[in-house]
Amino acid sequence: MVRLLFLGALTLWGGAGASDMTDLLGALRQAQTLEARGVVEVTVLFPPRQLPSKAAKALPRVPFHLGLIPRNFGVSRAGTENVAGRPTTRFELTPKVGLAARWTLWIDQRWNIPLAYQESFPDSTLARRATFQKVNAAPVKVQNLPPTLPQGLRPALLAALPGLRLPAGVQPVGIRNRANGGLELSLSDGINVFALVTAPRGVRAAPGIASRKVGGGFVWLVGNLPQSALDAALAKVRQVNTAGLGTFLTVDASNPQNDPKSQKETTP
Amino acid sequence: MNDHDLDAVFAQARALAPADNGAAERFLVGHRQRRAQQRTRRTGWVGALLASAAAVAGLTVLRPTPELPASAAYGAYQSAWGDGW
Secondary structure, eight states: OHHHHHHHHHHHHHHHHHHHHHHHHHHHHHTTTEEOOEEEEEEEOSSOOSSOEEEESSOOOOOOOTTTHHHHEEEEEEEEEEETTEEEEEEEEEESSTTOOEEEEEEETTTOSEEEEEEEOTTSOEEEEEEEEEEOSSOEEOOOOOOOOOTTHHHHHHHHSTTOOOOTTOEEEEEEEOTTSSEEEEEESSSOEEEEEEESSOBOOOTTEEEEEETTEEEEEEESSOHHHHHHHHTTOOOOOGGGGGGGSOHHHHOGGGOTTOOOOOOO | OOHHHHHHHHHHHHSOOGGGTTHHHHHHHHHHHHHHHHHHHHHHHHHHHHHHHHHHHHHHHHSOOOOBOHHHHHHHHHHHHOTTO
């Protein structure tokens, strides 16, 4: 009898979790075509910057990979809260494995789109947040194309950097050339973003940065993970041979001069 | 001073005095020592210059490439997040 009750409770609990996940993914799909506008306060504490807060008219985009979220996060509904005077459902996302950052999303109950996000460090302190202070009367139609996972990039990356141990649940999702040599790869666990860089020079130690000399070059890993996890990911990289990654670069990305975001690296 | 006095002085100058004995040898010895010291000084200076140049060249070639500031890595991270943040 007790066993049956336990199994029943477990089923109900699992069903609730699955339902929460379905509801959250539905809201994130809705956000691909509908967006709230108004006054948003954006705060970023990692990476550190001179002015951590700024104002925006819409929520900054989080590159949600909807296929990876159920694999890497548990979702639970954590009650109802008001954001900018509108009732929202608060969803909490906790990584299933590893030490990735936790996320909280506030989903408008009527429009079924996010009105706020928050990323927290593993110790629950704030890393970044974007939240509406004021919301316009109606959302606007948009076309936010969902990010895609490039087929074959993961095995190509692991072949290019033998010994690399990607953090739990993390996949490469994008690649581009760097202006001063080397490559920049974007990694994702569905929500959290990491940057993996091959470069001719190392980078100074700082929170959230691991840099390791491999052969004649360096590999960096940057992201919101404990330092030990970042270091462990690179600790056994024994070679950098990025020739096999060339086919994943787009034509524009292959020419850094075409990329307005390319940055110059200078030592102070 | 008249001509007589001058003749006397010249005569005295022409006559060998005890101090003149070995004067040429003393001059030559001193001259050789001075030359040797100059050579030593010059060789030491050039050697020091060459050693310094070698040290600078060695440091330039062997010195590890300076690390980039942390902002280079944070820039890559920010770029992965995209615009708006």
